[in-house]
Amino acid sequence: MSTTRDMGRTSDAADVRGGGEVQGVSTVPGPGSKLGWAAADSWTMTRRELAHWARRPVQVVVGLVFPVMMLLMFGYLIGGGQGVDGDFKDYLVPGMLAMTMAFGLEATMLAVTQDLGKGVIDRFRSMPMASGAVLVGRSVADMLQSVVGLAVMIAVGYAIGWRWHEGFVPFLGAVGLLLLLRFAMLWIGIHLAMVAGKPEMVQAVQILVWPVGFLSNAIASPESMPSWLGAVVEWNPMSATATAVRGLFGNPGADGDSWAAQNAELLAVAWPVVLIAVFFPLAVKRFRDLSH
Amino acid sequence: MSDHDAAIVVEGLRKRYGAKQALDGLDLTVRAGTVQGILGPNGAGKTTAVRIMSTLLRPEEGRVEVAGIDVMTRAGEVRSRIGLLGQNAAVDEELGGRQNLEMFGRLYHLGARRAGARADELLARFGLEDTGGKPVGQYSGGMRRRLDLAASLIARPEVLFLDEPTTGLDPRGRTEVWNAVRSLVGGGTTVLLTTQYLEEADQLADRIAVIDHGKVIAEGTADQLKSRTGGDRIDVVLRDASQLARAAALLPGAAVTDEDRRMVSATVTDRMAALTRTVGALRAAGIEAEDVAVRRPTLDEVFMHLTKGDAA
Numbered sequence: 001m002s003t004t005r006d007m008g009r010t011s012d013a014a015d016v017r018g019g020g021e022v023q024g025v026s027t028v029p030g031p032g033s034k035l036g037w038a039a040a041d042s043w044t045m046t047r048r049e050l051a052h053w054a055r056r057p058v059q060v061v062v063g064l065v066f067p068v069m070m071l072l073m074f075g076y077l078i079g080g081g082q083g084v085d086g087d088f089k090d091y092l093v094p095g096m097l098a099m100t101m102a103f104g105l106e107a108t109m110l111a112v113t114q115d116l117g118k119g120v121i122d123r124f125r126s127m128p129m130a131s132g133a134v135l136v137g138r139s140v141a142d143m144l145q146s147v148v149g150l151a152v153m154i155a156v157g158y159a160i161g162w163r164w165h166e167g168f169v170p171f172l173g174a175v176g177l178l179l180l181l182r183f184a185m186l187w188i189g190i191h192l193a194m195v196a197g198k199p200e201m202v203q204a205v206q207i208l209v210w211p212v213g214f215l216s217n218a219i220a221s222p223e224s225m226p227s228w229l230g231a232v233v234e235w236n237p238m239s240a241t242a243t244a245v246r247g248l249f250g251n252p253g254a255d256g257d258s259w260a261a262q263n264a265e266l267l268a269v270a271w272p273v274v275l276i277a278v279f280f281p282l283a284v285k286r287f288r289d290l291s292h
Numbered sequence: 293m294s295d296h297d298a299a300i301v302v303e304g305l306r307k308r309y310g311a312k313q314a315l316d317g318l319d320l321t322v323r324a325g326t327v328q329g330i331l332g333p334n335g336a337g338k339t340t341a342v343r344i345m346s347t348l349l350r351p352e353e354g355r356v357e358v359a360g361i362d363v364m365t366r367a368g369e370v371r372s373r374i375g376l377l378g379q380n381a382a383v384d385e386e387l388g389g390r391q392n393l394e395m396f397g398r399l400y401h402l403g404a405r406r407a408g409a410r411a412d413e414l415l416a417r418f419g420l421e422d423t424g425g426k427p428v429g430q431y432s433g434g435m436r437r438r439l440d441l442a443a444s445l446i447a448r449p450e451v452l453f454l455d456e457p458t459t460g461l462d463p464r465g466r467t468e469v470w471n472a473v474r475s476l477v478g479g480g481t482t483v484l485l486t487t488q489y490l491e492e493a494d495q496l497a498d499r500i501a502v503i504d505h506g507k508v509i510a511e512g513t514a515d516q517l518k519s520r521t522g523g524d525r526i527d528v529v530l531r532d533a534s535q536l537a538r539a540a541a542l543l544p545g546a547a548v549t550d551e552d553r554r555m556v557s558a559t560v561t562d563r564m565a566a567l568t569r570t571v572g573a574l575r576a577a578g579i580e581a582e583d584v585a586v587r588r589p590t591l592d593e594v595f596m597h598l599t600k601g602d603a604a
Contacts, residue, residue: 041399044395119381122348122382126382127396127399127400128401128447291348
């Protein structure tokens with residue numbers, strides 16, 4: 001191998017310490033540029049994640065196809081629509097969109113857990129980069145992934161006969177509420193990953209996410225359930241988003257009698273905001289506390 | 293040495309993990325532009341010390357200055373002046389070598405163009421320019437460690453921390469890393485190197501601090517440390533192993549015999565006198581020697597001596 005020869009002949013003195021302006025590393029930015037660097041660092045970390053996707057296309061495609069399979073499975077195989085008035089596909093698609101966003105928690109948690117186990121996080125932390133950039137980069141990348149995921153699900157929904165009936169602005173509002181739910185799940189996922197620490201713990205959370213995901217109105221109306229269960233289901237944050245999104249799309253299932261159903265749009269905003277307000281600072285603190 | 297010439301000053305460092313006192317009052321001063329070896333057994337506190345010095349970990353007590361800057365209160369400024377090669381490869385294993393270096397260059401705020409140029413320069417320097425887009429996960433251990441070293445040099449650090457840089461490498465990988473480290477020395481960079489291998493400290497370090505149970509138990513040049521085990525040693529290798537006992541009786545002081553190597557050795561105080569006397573005595577007794585040599589003790593012997601707990 002040519003390594004040793006190459007290393008020997010380079011002008012080492014110039015390469016290592018480098019004096020004065022040749023060094024050219026912006027060390028401590030002023031207060032104005034600090035925010036600029038934080039944004040640049042976060043974008044670099046986002047690009048890192050995008051580069052990972054380019055390296056594992058199969059995994060990315062499976063991640064997009066899985067919720068589509070769920071949608072088709074419930075739409076055709078299981079069918080039914082317990083207690084749903086109106087077209088089941090119009091009821092099901094918004095529910096599956098909400099569920100896809102909620103299940104994003106697993107993806108985020110798994111990715112963060114795997115990342116934290118690697119030495120590269122130590123390098124990031126030993127560099128003069130913005131301290132939050134690792135987490136912000138992760139959240140931007142996951143949100144981009146979710147936008148693509150939503151687009152695929154909406155396209156497949158349309159293909160199997162689902163329609164929205166309320167025009168473009170409510171449509172965008174619905175997409176906004178879905179992404180807000182995803183953003184809340186993202187910070188819960190980051191926090192849980194920091195607490196759990198090990199990839200084995202992700203499995204436990206994955207098992208728990210399923211009942212929480214299905215204890216919702218995503219595929220069956222709470223009115224078809226025993227009243228105590230229906231109440232639990234209606235107060236599930238995912239149900240609030242699903243109900244609000246159904247309303248905005250003009251799909252059936254948005255006209256329940258309970259307070260939670262009547263105020264679904266309020267809850268669809270309030271739940272994620274509260275979850276973000278709790279888990280965002282917790283996650284950031286956990287990340288900072290890696291030094292203790 | 294005054295703090296003025298020092299690239300690293302560590303005073304009274306303490307850090308506890310649960311019941312284990314990882315660092316128990318560590319003191320160390322490293323002169324700028326030198327290679328300081330930190331030698332110690334597993335669990336002696338080497339990695340903890342490096343993690344504190346490189347801003348990754350906060351101690352419970354003590355003070356650390358790197359390049360004249362306090363690591364606790366001005367971590368950001370320290371980070372732009374140091375490079376770190378940790379025990380685990382601190383590179384993104386899914387990405388290629390160039391992708392890694394370019395990403396780190398951007399995070400050092402070199403800007404896209406200079407980050408790319410610096411990546412190419414370092415890849416060439418460490419013999420990694422032909423790796424293409426191959427993910428680092430498929431590199432050999434030595435290649436990965438070289439990329440790691442390249443990454444820690446992106447910002448031309450004043451102080452470079454190498455935490456057990458050759459642990460887990462095969463002899464060839466170790467030689468590669470040693471050559472890379474040697475090529476850095478003389479450029480003005482201060483290098484702090486931890487190792488479990490005495491040979492590594494002997495080969496690379498100007499000064500060596502031996503640490504055990506979280507504090508420094510001996511410090512000095514390799515020669516100074518060797519002198520502390522009580523002088524030189526004489527080794528006599530015989531033709532005929534059956535004569536070992538007779539030869540041992542002729543040597544000064546308590547001799548140690550090694551049947552397999554047909555060797556007998558002893559500690560001596562005066563190198564030349566011991567050599568002359570021993571050769572004469574062997575000849576007079578009619579014992580045929582294959583080799584007679586006076587040598588300094590190895591660092592292994594020093595290390596065993598020091599960590600036995602009878603060190604001064």
